Amino acid sequence: MSETKWEAVVGLEVHAQLKTRTKTFCRCSTQFGDEPNSHTCPVCLGLPGALPVLNREAVEMAVRTALAFGCTVHEESIFARKNYFYPDLPKGYQISQFEKPFSSGGSVTARLEDGSEREIRLTRIHMEEDAGKSIHTISASGTAVDLNRCGTPLIEIVSEPDIRTPEEAYGYLTRLRQVLLYLGVCDGNMEEGSLRCDANISVRPVGREEFGTRTEVKNLNSFRGVEKAIGYEMERQISLLESGGKVKQESLLWDAERQSARSMRSKEEATDYRYFPDPDLLPLVLGKQWIEQIRQNLPELPELREKRFGKQYGLPARDAEVLTARKEVADYFESTARLAPGTEPKKVGNWIMAEVMAAMGEHNIGIDEVGVNPEQLAGMFALVEQGTISGKIAKQVFEEMIASGKSADEIVQARGLVQISDEGELKRIVREILAGNQPQVEQYKSGKEQVFGFFVGQVMKATRGKANPQVVNNLLKEELSD
Amino acid sequence: MSEILSSSAAALAGKLSAGELSARELCQKFLAALEADGHNCLIGVRGEEALAEAEAVDAARARGDKLPATAGLPLVIKDNIVLRGKLPTTCGSKILHNFASPYDAHVVERLRQAGMIVLGKTNMDEFAMGSSNENSAFGPVKGPVAQDRVPGGSSGGSATAVALNLAPLALGSDTGGSIRQPAAFCGVVGLKPTYGRVSRYGLVAYGSSLDQIGPLARTVEDTALLLGVIAGHDGRDSTSADEPVPDFSAGLGKGVKGLKVGLPKEYFPDELDKNVRARVNEQVEKLKAGGAKIVEVSLPHTKYAIAAYYIVATAEASANLARYDGVRYGHRSSKAGDLLEMYRNSRSEGFGPEVQRRIMLGTYVLSSGYYDAYYLKAQKVRTLITRDFTEALGQVDVLLTPTTPTPAFRLGELMDDPVSMYLQDIFTVTINLAGVPAVSVPAGAVDGLPVGAQVIGRHFDEQTVLRVAASLEGDE
Numbered sequence: 028m029s030e031t032k033w034e035a036v037v038g039l040e041v042h043a044q045l046k047t048r049t050k051t052f053c054r055c056s057t058q059f060g061d062e063p064n065s066h067t068c069p070v071c072l073g074l075p076g077a078l079p080v081l082n083r084e085a086v087e088m089a090v091r092t093a094l095a096f097g098c099t100v101h102e103e104s105i106f107a108r109k110n111y112f113y114p115d116l117p118k119g120y121q122i123s124q125f126e127k128p129f130s131s132g133g134s135v136t137a138r139l140e141d142g143s144e145r146e147i148r149l150t151r152i153h154m155e156e157d158a159g160k161s162i163h164t165i166s167a168s169g170t171a172v173d174l175n176r177c178g179t180p181l182i183e184i185v186s187e188p189d190i191r192t193p194e195e196a197y198g199y200l201t202r203l204r205q206v207l208l209y210l211g212v213c214d215g216n217m218e219e220g221s222l223r224c225d226a227n228i229s230v231r232p233v234g235r236e237e238f239g240t241r242t243e244v245k246n247l248n249s250f251r252g253v254e255k256a257i258g259y260e261m262e263r264q265i266s267l268l269e270s271g272g273k274v275k276q277e278s279l280l281w282d283a284e285r286q287s288a289r290s291m292r293s294k295e296e297a298t299d300y301r302y303f304p305d306p307d308l309l310p311l312v313l314g315k316q317w318i319e320q321i322r323q324n325l326p327e328l329p330e331l332r333e334k335r336f337g338k339q340y341g342l343p344a345r346d347a348e349v350l351t352a353r354k355e356v357a358d359y360f361e362s363t364a365r366l367a368p369g370t371e372p373k374k375v376g377n378w379i380m381a382e383v384m385a386a387m388g389e390h391n392i393g394i395d396e397v398g399v400n401p402e403q404l405a406g407m408f409a410l411v412e413q414g415t416i417s418g419k420i421a422k423q424v425f426e427e428m429i430a431s432g433k434s435a436d437e438i439v440q441a442r443g444l445v446q447i448s449d450e451g452e453l454k455r456i457v458r459e460i461l462a463g464n465q466p467q468v469e470q471y472k473s474g475k476e477q478v479f480g481f482f483v484g485q486v487m488k489a490t491r492g493k494a495n496p497q498v499v500n501n502l503l504k505e506e507l508s509d
Numbered sequence: 510m511s512e513i514l515s516s517s518a519a520a521l522a523g524k525l526s527a528g529e530l531s532a533r534e535l536c537q538k539f540l541a542a543l544e545a546d547g548h549n550c551l552i553g554v555r556g557e558e559a560l561a562e563a564e565a566v567d568a569a570r571a572r573g574d575k576l577p578a579t580a581g582l583p584l585v586i587k588d589n590i591v592l593r594g595k596l597p598t599t600c601g602s603k604i605l606h607n608f609a610s611p612y613d614a615h616v617v618e619r620l621r622q623a624g625m626i627v628l629g630k631t632n633m634d635e636f637a638m639g640s641s642n643e644n645s646a647f648g649p650v651k652g653p654v655a656q657d658r659v660p661g662g663s664s665g666g667s668a669t670a671v672a673l674n675l676a677p678l679a680l681g682s683d684t685g686g687s688i689r690q691p692a693a694f695c696g697v698v699g700l701k702p703t704y705g706r707v708s709r710y711g712l713v714a715y716g717s718s719l720d721q722i723g724p725l726a727r728t729v730e731d732t733a734l735l736l737g738v739i740a741g742h743d744g745r746d747s748t749s750a751d752e753p754v755p756d757f758s759a760g761l762g763k764g765v766k767g768l769k770v771g772l773p774k775e776y777f778p779d780e781l782d783k784n785v786r787a788r789v790n791e792q793v794e795k796l797k798a799g800g801a802k803i804v805e806v807s808l809p810h811t812k813y814a815i816a817a818y819y820i821v822a823t824a825e826a827s828a829n830l831a832r833y834d835g836v837r838y839g840h841r842s843s844k845a846g847d848l849l850e851m852y853r854n855s856r857s858e859g860f861g862p863e864v865q866r867r868i869m870l871g872t873y874v875l876s877s878g879y880y881d882a883y884y885l886k887a888q889k890v891r892t893l894i895t896r897d898f899t900e901a902l903g904q905v906d907v908l909l910t911p912t913t914p915t916p917a918f919r920l921g922e923l924m925d926d927p928v929s930m931y932l933q934d935i936f937t938v939t940i941n942l943a944g945v946p947a948v949s950v951p952a953g954a955v956d957g958l959p960v961g962a963q964v965i966g967r968h969f970d971e972q973t974v975l976r977v978a979a980s981l982e983g984d985e
């Protein structure tokens with residue numbers, strides 16, 4: 028029996044909620060988590076006679092995103108009605124874009140774990156409005172509908188079927204999210220549903236051109252979930268095909284708890300959405316100049332920033348990657364490095380990756396919430412550079428800075444943490460330590476040089492860590508060689 | 510008393526501002542007339558709310574406040590225009606029989622700013638779908654001239670109320686002739702403004718790319734007056750045009766000397782009722798006598814208009830009416846076991862047969878596999894029809910046609926023959942497809958039944974349309 032090698036052919040559809048203040052077609056707030064149906068009006072409730080008016084901020088964010096991914100932004104696009112019945116869709120249709128989306132083409136560069144990169148092409152990005160939420164858990168007798176989310180602007184980012192492995196899908200999504208966050212157009216929160224993903228999956232023997240029959244897997248609510256679901260679905264399809272079966276074109280719901288996918292009812296698949304241009308909205312016309320202006324104002328994107336960090340700050344590739352993963356962290360690093368010109372950028376980076384990120388991880392907070400801003404951190408570095416405190420003390424100081432919000436200077440002064448570099452005082456302490464530890468001195472002198480560290484430790488203990496380690500080393504060597 | 514009821518709005522406005530008549534008094538008189546109506550013109554009458562508004566106008570006037578010339582003028586509005594308050598906005602449908610709008614339509618806001626008082630909501634074909642006002646969940650409206658005749662539709666209640674002096678003014682809506690055809694049948698003036706001239710915010714949608722709210726009145730002057738109140742840009746309707754609003758009555762009385770009037774030959778086919786033709790020809794003679802130059806023009810794509818109209822309008826309607834699903838408001842079936850059953854039963858029970866027919870037609874023409882053959886082709890036809898008008902109106906100032914192919918038919922006469930019913934709109938739908946303004950003005954009668962002449966103008970040139978219409982009226 029010959030062993031067929033299979034590969035997956037995967038395309039992803041990602042819905043990203045735009046971070047506008049108001050909804051796509053009315054002026055209701057997009058605030059998440061408020062009292063159900065408190066952000067509604069005749070327009071987003073779909074009341075008789077109400078009409079949509081497009082939110083310019085949403086268009087601007089959508090265009091910004093498309094430009095960041097190198098898409099072509101079209102000067103004219105059309106909003107269309109996508110018709111289907113569902114209780115959380117008050118108008119009985121969703122306003123979306125179909126035949127003429129505002130952008131097409133572009134690509135996303137996915138990074139794999141080995142550091143290599145894969146270019147995944149985009150088919151299109153289009154704008155649409157979100158539906159409300161059906162809540163089935165409130166009462167046993169019925170379903171409740173919350174329309175706060177209804178009408179929130181979304182962009183749907185549709186990839187070409189260029190993804191071949193679950194890992195590539197993960198890399199694609201990670202980069203996608205990173206860029207959306209850099210652009211400030213989406214908060215990227217999958218749990219709250221501001222980023223959603225559906226996957227179209229088929230398999231084929233490696234080397235074959237044609238695609239196999241695909242299935243659509245929905246309800247993917249984490250990037251790892253997407254990775255797992257693709258892996259699961261690949262295996263299912265491969266074993267089906269290898270055992271002589273056929274893949275049925277259908278929609279599957281991913282069950283994250285059971286780590287498996289189940290078929291959705293066929294009733295929902297047979298929908299004909301009967302798209303047609305929405306007569307309530309004029310064609311969306313974007314001026315060339317306006318598009319160019321948005322392009323000019325794009326922030327530096329993560330790929331470029333990562334490269335620049337390597338060059339400008341002499342950071343190792345891995346450090347540059349970690350420090351640019353999130354825009355706020357990269358900004359924080361750059362500010363600190365600029366404010367602490369006496370400290371090597373690599374040292375600044377290390378500190379942020381170790382201490383600052385640990386604090387973020389510990390409390391699950393953003394870098395802005397850590398409580399130490401770049402200016403304060405640079406102040407701490409200055410004390411180290413001046414020799415006022417040692418690196419070891421610096422960690423203590425930093426912890427207290429987080430807890431108290433005070434500057435490094437204040438803490439060092441108040442707690443008497445100034446480093447002791449005075450030779451006279453340290454010589455006195457060194458002598459005391461050696462005198463009180465004669466057996467160890469003997470050992471050292473008989474050639475057991477590891478005991479040196481013990482003496483250093485004792486001096487540090489006696490000075491509560493404040494002794495200048497360089498001076499202590501020199502003094503100990505001097506005294507022991509006598 | 511009847512003298513007041515039959516007065517023009519302009520005359521009443523004069524009496525009101527001169528203090529010869531109080532708004533309350535006027536309001537009471539019309540309310541009494543509406544209560545006595547035996548034609549089923551109204552779906553709801555406002556009574557106390559209207560009186561309170563009238564009293565507020567009187568009080569403001571007594572205080573010496575500077576009021577608009579229209580302050581205190583009463584009117585009725587079609588029941589597909591949302592109005593906050595005690596009355597529901599039903600659209601003549603069972604599915605909305607209890608729907609109370611929490612907001613006012615843009616035109617209602619304009620009426621309030623003008624100090625005008627809405628007396629009630631007029632009967633109509635359900636969701637404005639019909640040409641006879643027989644498709645109403647609240648029963649048909651009986652024609653004002655002969656009770657066994659239809660008043661036309663879908664703004665049949667508005668036209669009848671004005672014709673019967675139950676109100677000096679009314680608002681209707683026109684998607685394919687729904688203001689002009691009933692105006693013609695009832696012997697009153699009815700104008701469909703240029704698409705985009707009047708905000709659709711708060712007009713319950715039928716065919717969104719065709720719908721316009723417009724005035725009905727007994728005189729052209731009153732028609733111009735009411736148009737002036739409701740016209741103008743509104744940021745809440747993306748299709749509302751940011752065009753200057755002129756004084757629509759500025760051209761009235763100036764005659765037609767020097768104007769070029771086109772007679773599109775497709776609107777005078779051999780089959781045209783000879784009496785209707787005769788009445789319209791009399792109007793042509795009037796224009797000639799007034800110094801207008803008459804030329805024959807052609808609108809070659811007219812023959813495709815009815816088909817294109819019924820595809821575009823029903824396609825849009827099929828989506829526009831999807832929101833009536835029994836979930837949030839309106840009729841919900843008591844036989845609603847599961848979701849699908851709730852949708853199916855609520856909609857089957859709530860919508861009348863004509864609305865169901867049009868929803869199905871519209872759903873069909875948008876279905877995958879049929880979209881190109883129907884919807885897309887209809888849009889292409891629409892482009893050609895619009896071009897026809899642009900070209901014709903490049904040669905002449907206005908076009909003159911019959912409003913309808915026949916005078917009012919009998920109640921029930923066409924109910925089982927939807928195609929003949931749809932053909933009623935043959936001279937009016939093209940105007941909606943092209944988006945141009947048109948007015949129907951009384952042009953005499955055939956066997957005692959009124960006939961209308963239609964004056965069609967260039968985009969946003971209601972002024973000339975009304976000027977020509979004014980020169981046709983007032984020869985009885």
Ligand SMILES: [Zn+2]
Nearest residue numbers: 053055068071
């Ligand atoms: Zn809203």
